[in-house]
Amino acid sequence: MAEDDTGIGGSSGMGFSLRVLKAVLLAVVAALSVVVALPMAVLFWIMWPWTLVFQRFSQPAQAGEEPPQVDNAASQISIENLLGLHAPRQIDAVFEGGGVKAIAQVGAVRAAEDLKLKWSLLGGTSGGAIVASLLAAGKNSRDIWQILTRTGLHSLVAVWYLPRLPWLQKRLYFVLPLLPHLLFTKGLVSGAEFLRIMNTHLQKNDQQLLFRDIPNHDRKQEPEAPRYRLKMVATDISRGTPIILPDDLPYYWEPWDHARRSLNLPVSAASRLSPEDAQDCWPVAESVRMSMSIPFFFNPYALHLNVDDDGKSLIKDRMGKKGKKVLIVDGGISSNFPIWLFDTMDRRPTWPTFGFLLDETKGTKGHSISSIGNLIDMALSVVTTGMGAMDKRLSEHDQYRTTRLRTLRVNTTSFGLSLAKQSELFESGFQDAVEFFKRFDWGEYLSRFRRERSTVAQDSDDQY
Template sequence: MKINAVFEGGGVKGTSLAGAVQAAENDGFSFHRVAGTSSGSIVAALLAVGYSAEEMRHLIMEMPFSSFLQRAPIFQVKWMGPALRLLLKKGLYSGERLEYWVHQRLLEKGVRTFGDVQPGRLRIIASDISNGRLLVIPDDMKQYGIDPNRFLVSRAVRMSTSIPYFFDPVIIRHSFQSAVRKSKPFNKQFSYIVDGALLSNFPLWLFDEDAACGEKNCIPTIGFKMVGNRENQPHRISGLLSMLQAIFGTMMSAHDQRYIEKHDEYRTIKIPTLGIGTTDFDLTLEQNMALYASGLEAGTNFFKEWDFRKYKEIYQNFYR
């Protein structure tokens, strides 16, 4: 059976999403359309280009998280280096290594741009902080005079995963024709794009047009959401970096932690993240495996109780 899937963002905790994907495949589900924010965009992109859950498990277990945090030697000087990089680049790390890793994985499936992906199959969420708006990529690239079909999928993933101040924002220059048509001065022809979690970390609404199930045609949408209780593990703030980590970790998790709208409960898998933080890039193999196992267990339990007829009944009533 086909389903649409929406993957929440959660930094390094995204490993747990792959476990839940495995549970879905074990129960005979395949993925029709997929979307994601932040680390959820990585999982969505891999699924969209044809990676199986088992292939994703191997990729993610070998994912070089710590290598994404490399800086040029000039920015390695204690205190002064990170501060100088923040001032000049607006981020502690570039994000280029993550983009390269994603790009290589996509190339292995013969994909570079959104034009290489089936139309409508993949959507990625990012935040345009220059214009104060949410972006749904590739659709919204037209607003910048950019052909969506020629836009790199790996660049979209980098945009969606660019945690503010942690990774550099991605700067988009509006096309010359677009800038002239809108009479934009030179300094307003650029947009700063950061992590989609800033505006919508769990965009379950993206495929709501498919939720209005008819008698003959219904593709359910399932949300893959990470939940965690950090009440016993408060953020330890000892400096600028730890404060930025605490701010973003709170932003990504706290707003959805206590409340999921009642009509979304039946289409949301809640995956415990075992107290692991969004920016804990020094994850051990054991922690990675525990996150994957948590996702697998949560997904297995969800699909064991999930019933397609009940889903249709709920969403036929809700969208009338």
């Protein structure tokens, strides 16, 4: 057919070429692994027990019983300016993703607690989802600080973590032994240890914390308000779309099946389930695991669609059959700072939504320069640079409600961060939040909200 040179035929040819290129690249990596990496991998695993001993005794004490001492923020801020004379002391909060840098957000949480602000709706991505979920579970800044320091950030990735040994990285080309592993997996770390730790700290009465355990009580007054107090963002890379959790859980098979098992329903009774059941019964820790799955570092979280290839539901009649497998990774790929999570333009806000953004350039001259020592560092730098880059381009209204927190040149995956550096991050986050609260004015916030709503309405009218 003449059409084969273009259109469908051309697309097919391009697809075949890409498959060939992919196969060639895989063969090259496999050859490199056999010739170079495998001998080093053997040496690596021989050394492994000794590195564990070194890790055990060389890590700084990670048991910060109390967070760093800071001045009480309440003595420095006018609560009337912050929230208005008669406004409730409630805020919604959205935390940007940033891995280890989330410790700065814990300091900002402490500043909000000094002002006796109550958390209403909470949202975040990746590391921000960790902070938001712990707050939704009733933890405070002291609790979160202790969780992070007692656990030791490196233990979240214990399967892969090794002490930073420059001589090992340079002389043994540290990254090469990992190539055989990457040929058969999609990440360096399974995420199992992270999930275990999150479940432990999110437990309610020794049971997994489910989304139904954190309802939004303000929904009684506003029926259209979110069903739960917590939302987080992840990315479905198989379909190329961001997903909001728990809102989008009903699009996948596992939440329905988990709900059926939780409610002790047989497969034949799956038709009794509702989308709300799929959301209600899903563990919060599983959603956090999805949101923080940094590509190449953590294995993606696997789910299955709840429809077959013809678009027919697999829930109502054939609960035993799954749809196509999809992979879920870090929400930062699609929206690392989802300040928009709780926005509604059809009504005046009763209290503000504050965003806690991790600003790598604040307090530095120009852009922060990251140290890239090997292939893994480079891959992670590429990913984290692209994560939510457009989220930094905030509207006038979003800028006014966003706290920019210094990150002190700490990298997203600096899991071996010393206790002293963690304390420094906490203190800087506290100070930056205090300065933000000093400047914030509720009246100005409402004025900017009205201008934003007017702009959105005008843009909508221009489309018709």
